[in-house]
Amino acid sequence: MSTNFHKLSISKITREAAKTVAITFDVPAELEGDFKFKSGQYLTLRADINGEDVRRSYSICSSPNSGDLTVAVKAIENGKFSNYAYDNLKEGDVMDVMAPMGGFVLDEKVNNHLFMAAGSGITPILSMIKDIAESGNGTATLIYGNKTAADTIFKEEIDALNTANTNVTVHYVYSREDSGNAVLNGRIDRAKCADLKNYILKDAPIDGLYLCGPEEMINNAKDYFSLSTLEANQIHFELFTTPTAATEESKGGADEGINVNSNVTVIIDDEEYEFLLNTEDKDVLQAAQDMGADVPFSCKGGVCCTCRAKILEGTAKMDLNFALEESEVEEGFILTCQAHPTSETLVVSFDEY
Ligand code: FES
Missing domain, CATH: 3.40.50.80 (Nucleotide-binding domain of ferredoxin-NADP reductase (FNR) module)
Incomplete structure (x- = not known):
């Protein structure tokens, strides 16, 4: 799965109730593989709004077999991206769109x-x-x-x-x-x-x-x-909203009170970025960005899962987790925007799915 943005043009805009706009993208033949999706997944959109790089994730509302790729954006009070999208986007506009992501999908065992x-x-x-x-x-x-x-x-x-x-x-x-x-x-x-x-x-x-x-x-x-x-x-x-309270305990009670200077390696697109990071310092995503890594993110609030990566070595704790299932955490996945190292060496890969 690609974590790069692709340029897609908007083929249709439909106004829905409650200040919501449905945006359908035209997917060129060469990107059809990248934009195959499962029902329940989302797209991360990026726009330059008054000089600021703003990203948000929106769920796809079309079905995988319909041939359409449509997201719905509801304009919310003070929502920078949603109001921009609702007020300004029109058919023919080209947007930066990341390939579909997300684990909120149908379970094949369920009837x-x-x-x-x-x-x-x-x-x-x-x-x-x-x-x-x-x-x-x-x-x-x-x-x-x-x-x-x-x-x-x-x-x-x-x-x-x-x-x-x-x-x-x-x-x-x-x-x-x-x-x-x-x-x-x-x-x-x-x-x-x-x-x-x-x-x-x-x-x-x-x-x-x-x-x-x-x-x-x-x-x-x-x-x-x-x-x-x-x-x-x-x-x-x-x-579907930013959480009101930090209700998620940091992962692994045994990590509480740990304060280490960790040698962190972040792997993305087969490139490695190495840096020292203290448990109490910034999160892994921010630290990797500061090193110049083009790591994927959207909400930076532990909600959307765009920054998901896998621990290959070491341990980390998360401030919040509203996106990963327990089984994913057990497999070693973390939300890097919420993660802090708790071991002297931490190797995290965005290339593992
Ligand atoms: S960027 Fe949304 S959960 Fe980390």
Whole structure:
């Protein structure tokens, strides 16, 4: 997988509800291999905004077999990139786009999928549901929370999927509008999850849960379903806002209190960058950038996973991790934007997947 940016031109711009714009890219034949994706993955976009290199990751909302490569960008308050994209981008513009990434993808072992999304968290989930509808494999049940029907991004498209496919079922939950069913009114908190499970999902078989939206909704749903019906490895999630609190413990309690001057080697595209880095100093990503390494990143907040790399030797701890699954951490993957060395030698590679 390539971590370089490629120039792609915008073939279509569509305005959606809630100040969201869907951007479709034209992928030239020579880049088709690079831009093959799985439903649920995201693209990192880069733009020069008033002289600043700004990067953000956005989930792909088209399905892998549709032949389209489309992301959805919701303009958020003070969002530098999202407002730039919403206000300025037009068909024919050329953007810097990184190849698709991300591990929030369908688990092949799962047959009956429950998807829960809130707001713009629908984006990767829409791609997954289209994928399931097109393949006809398994079932997809969607619980989609929004303030009102008018605020519901992709509502028309989702309604059409619901109508046209017997293996897709959709339930909207509104927090500021009466949906006509008390169970489908309100916010998706733990009590709402219990009501949904007991009434709306009573007869729905579920062997995999996919969550995407704000932290609070994800935590509520994770807590409820892990205590009631599902094992931890059946629950997958992707956070769609910057976390409000540093809730993730640094990895490996044994690392606490360690303070070493580490000889760090960062490998990217077969090139090696070596430097000394103290545990308490800057993160591995920043240190590598300071050495001139063209390392991939986007959010720098432990959310997007673009800076993921693998430890080949030594140990590191992370300040935050909202993106890597436990199994990935066990395999030695780290978010370099959150990582600090805890061993005298640390070798990290961006070339391992
Ligand atoms: S850059 Fe997003 S998690 Fe590190």
